[in-house]
Amino acid sequence: VILDQFDDIVVNVANSYRLQEECDVCSLVLAKYKGTINLGEFKAVMLASLRSLVPKDWDGDHEVAWSWLWENVERMLKSLMGKPQVQEKALERLIMSLTEDAVNYLRREVYKRFFALAPAGQRS
Numbered sequence: 001v002i003l004d005q006f007d008d009i010v011v012n013v014a015n016s017y018r019l020q021e022e023c024d025v026c027s028l029v030l031a032k033y034k035g036t037i038n039l040g041e042f043k044a045v046m047l048a049s050l051r052s053l054v055p056k057d058w059d060g061d062h063e064v065a066w067s068w069l070w071e072n073v074e075r076m077l078k079s080l081m082g083k084p085q086v087q088e089k090a091l092e093r094l095i096m097s098l099t100e101d102a103v104n105y106l107r108r109e110v111y112k113r114f115f116a117l118a119p120a121g122q123r124s
Contacts, residue, residue: 001029002042013069023076030077031084039077043070 005026012018030037050066051058095103115122 001033002026002039005029009073010069019073020076023073023080026073027077027080028084030081031088037081039074043067043074046070 005022009019009022009026012022047063047066047070050062054062095106098106
């Protein structure tokens with residue numbers, strides 16, 4: 001599950017806002033996962049994989065940098081654990097309380113804002 005998001009996490013490591021966004025997305029995906037989530041195991045596997053990919057170039061600086069990245073991501077993900085389920089229920093209650101006209105207005109405004117922020121979303 002985390003591997004699907006990992007490239008985006010690494011690419012955005014220098015932008016704390018985007019890194020938080022990627023962790024937010026990852027937490028939404030993890031919230032739907034039914035098994036046990038052990039973030040610490042991912043770090044061990046990640047470091048072992050990276051060491052084996054670049055054995056000649058790998059050194060202590062690499063170890064520290066990649067450990068720092070994962071420890072920050074893990075901290076962000078842990079702070080979000082359980083929140084998507086609570087937020088989903090609250091959002092469902094809100095939407096169910098809206099009239100049909102209000103839902104249609106909300107839908108139009110969400111699409112309008114989404115396409116203004118991400119015009120590429122209109123392409124098929």
